[in-house]
Amino acid sequence: MINLLDMTLPELESWMVGTLGEPGFRAVQVWQWLWQKMARDFEAMTNVSRTCRQRLSEVANIVWPEVVTVEQSRDGTTKFLLQLADGKRVETVLIPSESRDGTRRWTQCLSSQVGCAMGCTFCSTGHMGFERNMTMGEILGQVLVARAHLGDARPDHPVLRNLVFMGMGEPLLNLREVMRALKSLNSDKGLNFSPRRITVSTCGIEKGLRQLGESGLAYLAVSLHAPTQGLRARLMPKAAQWPLEEMLAALQNYPLKTRERITFEYLLLGGVNDGPEHARELARLAGSVKGKLNLIVYNPADGAPYAAPTEERVLAFEQILWKRHITAIVRKSKGQDIKAACGQLKAALPSSCGGQQAEA
Ligand code: SF4
Incomplete structure (x- = not known):
């Protein structure tokens, strides 16, 4: 059986025309049912002929991730533990924010x-x-599960506003599927997320970075977390195999649209990377790229090897950056009480980049 959710629109079109002998427009109808009307079985697709629905149900299915648990934090952050068809488990997180008119909007952190x-x-x-x-x-x-949970049925007025690839995994190491997902998100006949509403966060993978930039399908966030190669090698040993200075040189040449900036994520770990000397070095690095900085205050998980930074050090760190004209915003990780915060996603029952999902 083919899970139709695994096909891009062009793939669905060529499969329905070539294998099922259906006209091309039928694929668009099915695609809209899958992604806009969130149909979970073929019988719901009332503008598709009975014969076509019958044929589809014989050779294909529509498989959503199964929701195992939903946990809600005191701050409204909602974490889903999802089971995939082969029994593997992942987590996704919904983070609330208030828009200027007071309505609640959501950002989803995707694995x-x-x-x-x-x-x-x-x-x-x-x-x-x-x-x-x-x-x-x-x-x-994951997006379908979140939209269904939110009752987000109007693509013209979505409450799920932004998507951030900051959950479990390194997106650029799954480049093929992530790029297909970004292209499908961009379809106005499907989920219709403009690239301005999507951020892909990477710890810095040389090959994928270039391809993502050339596609223009999402904004870029880079997990920096250390201002020197030595410290980065300690905190992120594999990511640091691409030397920091080389990564920064690549980012200086990264294709950006007008007013687009690269977001740097910097997790403040108490006594490790939160000193004034780190802030000064970080200002030098960040100042060399068209970017902005998100400072994320670390939440120690059970048995974590690091401590939270003190409030004084966070403030002093931020001030050093501002004095050097670097845009830096301190973000509080949300969903701490349900282990949905930065670096806490791990898909263990009942509770995991692991999510630098401070609000986007
Ligand atoms: S922060 Fe976590 S999920 Fe992200 S690249 Fe590092 S190990 Fe992977």
Whole structure:
């Protein structure tokens, strides 16, 4: 059986025309049912002929990730533990924010891999190790689950506003499926997310970075977390195999649209990377790229090897950056009480980049 969620629109078109002998427009109708009307079986597709629905149900299915648990934080952050068709589990997180008119909007933090091979030392997902890449259907299935949970049925007026690839996994190490997911998100006949509403966060993978930039399909966030090569090698040993200065040179040449900037994520770890000398060095690095900085205050998980920074050090750190004209915003990780915050995603029942999901 083919899970239709794993096909891009052009793939669905050529399959329906070539294998099922249907006209091309039928694929568009099915696609709209899948992604806009969130149909979960073929019978719901009332503008599709009975014969076509029958044929589809014989050779294909529509498989959403199964919701195992939903946990809600005191701050409204909602974490879903999802089970994929082969029994593997991932987590996705919904983060609320208020728009200017007072309405509630949501940002979803998406996973792209089951586990992660990068082994960043502060990250629960990193400690899980790598299990496998997620498919396009599994990545976007998380969005369907979230929209269904939110009752977000009007594509013209979505309450799920932004998507950030900051959950479990390193998106650029699953580049093929992530790129297919980004292209599908961009379809105005499907989920219709403009690239301005999507951010892909990477710890810095040379090959994938270039391809993502050339596609223009999402904004870029880079997990920096250390201002020197030595410290980065300690905190993110695998990511640091691409030397910091080389990565920055690549980012200086990264294709950006007008007014687009690269977001640097910097997780403040108490007594490790939160000193004035780190802030000064960080200002030098960030100032060399068209970017902005998100400072994320670390939340120690149970048994974590690092401590939270003190408030004084966070403030002093921020001030050093501002004095050097670097845009830096301190973000509080949300969902701490349900382990949905930065570096806490790990898909263990009942509770995991592991998510630098401070609000986007
Ligand atoms: S921080 Fe991101 S890249 Fe690093 S181990 Fe965690 S999930 Fe992987």
